Amino acid sequence: MKTNTVIIGGGITGLSAAYHLKNKDFLLLEKENSVGGICGSVKTNNGFTYDYTGHLLHIKNKYAETFIKKLLKNNLVLKTRNSWIYSNGVFTRYPFQVNMFGLPEKIIMECIEGLIKAKLQMTRLVSDESERANHSPRFAGEAGKLRTTNFYDFCLRTFGEGISKYFMLPYNEKLWRTDLNKLTTDWMGNYIPRPSLQEAITGAFTDNKRKIGYNASFYYPKNGGIQALIDAIKKHIPDTKIKTNIEILSINTGTRIIKTNAGDIQYNKLISTIPLPELIKLIKNPPVEIAREANALKWTSVLNINIGINRKNLSDRHWIYFPEKGFIFYRAGFYNNFSKTLCPKGTSSLYIEVSYLPGSKTVKNRKILQKILSNLKTAKILKSTDKIVSECTLDIPYAYVIYDKKRNTALKTIQKYLTKHSIISIGRYGGWKYSTMEDAILDGREAVKWIK
Numbered sequence: 462m463k464t465n466t467v468i469i470g471g472g473i474t475g476l477s478a479a480y481h482l483k484n485k486d487f488l489l490l491e492k493e494n495s496v497g498g499i500c501g502s503v504k505t506n507n508g509f510t511y512d513y514t515g516h517l518l519h520i521k522n523k524y525a526e527t528f529i530k531k532l533l534k535n536n537l538v539l540k541t542r543n544s545w546i547y548s549n550g551v552f553t554r555y556p557f558q559v560n561m562f563g564l565p566e567k568i569i570m571e572c573i574e575g576l577i578k579a580k581l582q583m584t585r586l587v588s589d590e591s592e593r594a595n596h597s598p599r600f601a602g603e604a605g606k607l608r609t610t611n612f613y614d615f616c617l618r619t620f621g622e623g624i625s626k627y628f629m630l631p632y633n634e635k636l637w638r639t640d641l642n643k644l645t646t647d648w649m650g651n652y653i654p655r656p657s658l659q660e661a662i663t664g665a666f667t668d669n670k671r672k673i674g675y676n677a678s679f680y681y682p683k684n685g686g687i688q689a690l691i692d693a694i695k696k697h698i699p700d701t702k703i704k705t706n707i708e709i710l711s712i713n714t715g716t717r718i719i720k721t722n723a724g725d726i727q728y729n730k731l732i733s734t735i736p737l738p739e740l741i742k743l744i745k746n747p748p749v750e751i752a753r754e755a756n757a758l759k760w761t762s763v764l765n766i767n768i769g770i771n772r773k774n775l776s777d778r779h780w781i782y783f784p785e786k787g788f789i790f791y792r793a794g795f796y797n798n799f800s801k802t803l804c805p806k807g808t809s810s811l812y813i814e815v816s817y818l819p820g821s822k823t824v825k826n827r828k829i830l831q832k833i834l835s836n837l838k839t840a841k842i843l844k845s846t847d848k849i850v851s852e853c854t855l856d857i858p859y860a861y862v863i864y865d866k867k868r869n870t871a872l873k874t875i876q877k878y879l880t881k882h883s884i885i886s887i888g889r890y891g892g893w894k895y896s897t898m899e900d901a902i903l904d905g906r907e908a909v910k911w912i913k
C-alpha cells in the first residue's frame with residue numbers, strides 16, 4: 462500500500478492532524494481497537510463514564526476555542542474551578558500559596574514568614590546583580606545568581622521555606638517521583654502562580670475566593686465524557702483513512718516503509734504522535750547516538766483508579782490535591798461535578814491519581830484500593846457506610862515527561878534526526894513535553910503545514 466502521509470497514533474493529536482489534512486492522501490494507524498488515546502472515556506455496563514482522570518478543557522488560544530465550540534456545539538459547558546488542597550487535617554482552596562486561610566495559625570505564620578524572607582532575599586539578589594552589571598557590563602543580562610537551575614531551588618527562592626515545606630515540595634515529589642534538585646523549571650510555564658506578598662497575606666487571613674491560575678475555569682462536554690470531543694473530531698475524518706488494531710513492526714527511514722501486522726505501507730511523510738522512546742524503538746537501525754539519547758528520556762506513569770459510590774453529592778468540589786506522604790494519591794476528583802451524566806442517579810464517581818516510575822510493579826497490586834479507601838475516609842470524603850458500586854482502573858504508562866537536565870539536548874538531537882528523515886514527532890508524548898489537549902489540537906494543525 463502507498464500513501465503520501467502516515468499518522469501514527471489516534472489520540473487527540475493524531476486526530477487533529479487527520480482533521481486538518483482534510484481530503485489529502487493520508488492514513489492514520491492506531492494500535493488499539495478504537496481511537497482517543499488518553500482523551501478517550503470508558504463506559505461501564507452499569508452507567509458510569511470514566512475519563513483517564515480529569516480531562517478538562519483549559520483554553521487560551523482563539524483558534525482552539527473556535528475549533529472545540531464548532532465541534533461540540535451545545536454539548537459544552539463552562540465551569541468555574543472549585544479545587545482544594547487537603548493538608549494538616551483541613552481543606553484549603555487551591556492554589557495553596559494564596560489560600561492558606563483555614564490552616565493552623567502556626568503553619569500560616571511559618572509560610573508567611575518564609576515568603577517574606579524569600580522576597581527580601583530576592584530583592585537583595587536583584588540589587589547585587591544590577592550592581593555587578595554596573596561595575597562590569599560584561600555581566601549585564603547574565604542573571605548569574607538570579608537564575609534558578611532546578612525546581613527545588615525555584616520553590617525555596619520564590620515561595621520560601623513554609624510554602625515549600627507544606628505544599629510545593631511534597632506535592633511535586635509525589636507527582637514527579639524524582640529528586641526535585643534534578644528537575645528543571647522548563648515545564649512550568651504559567652502552571653504555577655507566583656503571588657505578590659499582599660495576595661498571599663490576603664489569602665492567609667481571609668477566605669479568598671478570587672480565581673487565580675491557568676485553570677480557573679474550564680470547558681467540559683455536557684454528555685459523553687471527554688470522548689465526546691474525540692467522537693466529534695472523528696466524524697470529520699473518513700472511516701477509510703483510520704486503521705485501528707494496527708501493530709507497527711518496524712519503520713525503515715531509508716526506504717520509507719512501515720511494516721505492520723496488516724502489510725507494508727510506503728509513505729512520503731510521517732507524523733508520529735506516539736511516545737518518542739517508542740518511536741525510536743520502531744525505527745530500524747537508528748544511529749547509536751539517537752538510541753542513546755532516547756534512552757536518556759525519563760517519565761512518570763499514572764495509575765488512575767476510578768470508583769462509583771452509592772451516595773449522591775459526595776462533594777461539591779471538582780478536585781483536591783493531597784501533598785502529604787500519608788496519602789497514597791496526589792490528586793482525587795469528582796467526575797459527577799463535571800457532568801451529572803457521568804454516573805447514574807443517586808451515585809457519585811471519583812478519580813484517584815497515583816503516580817509511579819515505569820517498571821515499578823508494587824503500585825499496581827490489589828492492596829492499593831484498600832489504602833485509597835482508608836485515605837478517603839481519613840479526609841472525610843467517604844463514610845464507613847458508603848459502598849463501591851463500580852470500579853475501573855486505567856493505566857497511563859506515559860503520563861508526565863520528566864524535565865531533567867538531559868531532556869532538552871536529547872529532544873533536540875532526536876527531533877533533528879527525525880526531521881532529516883521526513884518524520885515529525887508531535888503531541889504531549891511525541892513532542893516530549895508537558896502540554897494539554899488544546900496544545901495537541903494546535904500541534905496537529907501545525908504539522909499539516911509541514912506536509913506539502
Ligand SMILES: Cc1cc2nc3c(=O)[nH]c(=O)nc-3n(C[C@H](O)[C@H](O)[C@H](O)COP(=O)(O)OP(=O)(O)OC[C@H]3O[C@@H](n4cnc5c(N)ncnc54)[C@H](O)[C@@H]3O)c2cc1C
Pocket residue numbers: 469470471472473474475490491492493496497498499500513514515516517518519707708709734735736739763814857859860861887888889890891896897898899901
Ligand atoms: C493524568 C493526566 C491528566 C491530564 N489532564 C488534562 C486536562 O485536564 N486537560 C488537558 O487539556 N490535558 C490534560 N492532560 C494532557 C492530555 O491528556 C494530553 O495532552 C493529550 O491527551 C495527548 O494526546 P496525544 O494524542 O498526543 O497522546 P495519546 O493520547 O497518548 O495518543 C497516542 C495514541 O497513539 C497510540 N499508539 C501508541 N503506540 C502506538 C503504536 N506503536 N502504533 C500505533 N498507535 C500507537 C495510542 O494507543 C494512542 O491512541 C492530562 C494528561 C495526564 C497524563
